[in-house]
Amino acid sequence: MPRSATTSDVFNAIAEPRRREILDVLIAGEKAVGSIVDDVSLSQPQVSKHLRVLSEVGLVRCRAEGRRRLYSLEPAQLRPMHDWLAKYEQALAERLDRMDDYLKELQRQGDTQ
Amino acid sequence: MPRSATTSDVFNAIAEPRRREILDVLIAGEKAVGSIVDDVSLSQPQVSKHLRVLSEVGLVRCRAEGRRRLYSLEPAQLRPMHDWLAKYEQALAERLDRMDDYLKELQRQGDTQ
DNA sequence: ATCTTATATTCCTGTATCGGAATATGTCAA
DNA sequence: TTGACATATTCCGATACAGGAATATAAGAT
Numbered sequence: 248m249p250r251s252a253t254t255s256d257v258f259n260a261i262a263e264p265r266r267r268e269i270l271d272v273l274i275a276g277e278k279a280v281g282s283i284v285d286d287v288s289l290s291q292p293q294v295s296k297h298l299r300v301l302s303e304v305g306l307v308r309c310r311a312e313g314r315r316r317l318y319s320l321e322p323a324q325l326r327p328m329h330d331w332l333a334k335y336e337q338a339l340a341e342r343l344d345r346m347d348d349y350l351k352e353l354q355r356q357g358d359t360q
Numbered sequence: 361m362p363r364s365a366t367t368s369d370v371f372n373a374i375a376e377p378r379r380r381e382i383l384d385v386l387i388a389g390e391k392a393v394g395s396i397v398d399d400v401s402l403s404q405p406q407v408s409k410h411l412r413v414l415s416e417v418g419l420v421r422c423r424a425e426g427r428r429r430l431y432s433l434e435p436a437q438l439r440p441m442h443d444w445l446a447k448y449e450q451a452l453a454e455r456l457d458r459m460d461d462y463l464k465e466l467q468r469q470g471d472t473q
Numbered sequence: 474a475t476c477t478t479a480t481a482t483t484c485c486t487g488t489a490t491c492g493g494a495a496t497a498t499g500t501c502a503a
Numbered sequence: 504t505t506g507a508c509a510t511a512t513t514c515c516g517a518t519a520c521a522g523g524a525a526t527a528t529a530a531g532a533t
Contacts, residue, residue, distance in 0.1 A: 248521050249488040250363065251376060262375035263364060263491085267444065274451045280510060293492065295511055314500040314509050322452040325445060331380065332442055338387045339435040361491050362518035376521080393480060406522065408481055427479050427530040 254303040257327055266297045277319040366413050370440055373417040378402060379410050390432040
């Protein structure tokens with residue numbers, strides 16, 4: 248069995264650095280494909296292909312204006328990543344809390360002796 | 361040129377669902393390989409291989425105890441993801457703010473007419 | 474020493490992918 | 504209609520990977 252498809256979920260879609268770069272460029276707002284090509288150092292076909300992947304996982308939206316296609320972010324789709332990450336931040340925080348408790352306990356014992 | 365190596369960065373390492381599953385299991389705390397194998401439905405060699413990848417990107421740490429190897433989370437390494445995500449949450453928030461301003465402007469115009 | 478337990482590594486194969494080049498599609502202009 | 508411009512798609516080749524099976528390493532236990 249090979250690697251998960253790049254379009255299988257948001258995690259796989261953004262694993263590719265070039266696609267993260269494209270998303271970064273779109274933070275500024277809606278952009279045409281040609282404009283994206285100017286910003287990142289990739290050929291136009293490559294940019295179109297990456298945009299296709301991003302589109303399939305819902306991370307970007309596309310709107311036609313004449314012969315140009317304007318792409319924009321759909322940051323709500325990053326929610327699964329955010330939620331997944333949140334679990335670890337909580338775990339990390341709890342671990343730090345326990346460490347803090349432990350240090351306080353050590354200190355308390357030190358005070359009473 | 362093929363896909364980025366799974367060990368090239370945290371993004372690629374956690375693209376694999378099985379590796380996320382393993383990390384999820386480790387939230388509860390340090391665990392031996394055999395314990396992880398019991399929790400996820402993967403063979404022991406597969407778990408060891410995935411742990412190797414996670415270890416190479418620094419997401420887990422390993423400690424030997426007798427013939428067992430105890431793995432634990434290193435959630436600080438998720439920071440790059442967190443920082444990358446934060447940009448989009450900010451972008452999303454600003455977009456919502458602009459939307460809010462726009463709606464208020466519409467409402468104001470409605471009031472004065 | 475031998476056997477069992479715990480984990481890691483190697484070999485194998487099918488498959489999805491990235492980038493390049495070429496080409497197709499579609500839209501505006503004259 | 505013909506041509507220029509903007510974007511998408513297809514074909515290609517090389518590469519890395521996930522899982523299975525088998526094996527290697529290493530540490531108790533008897």
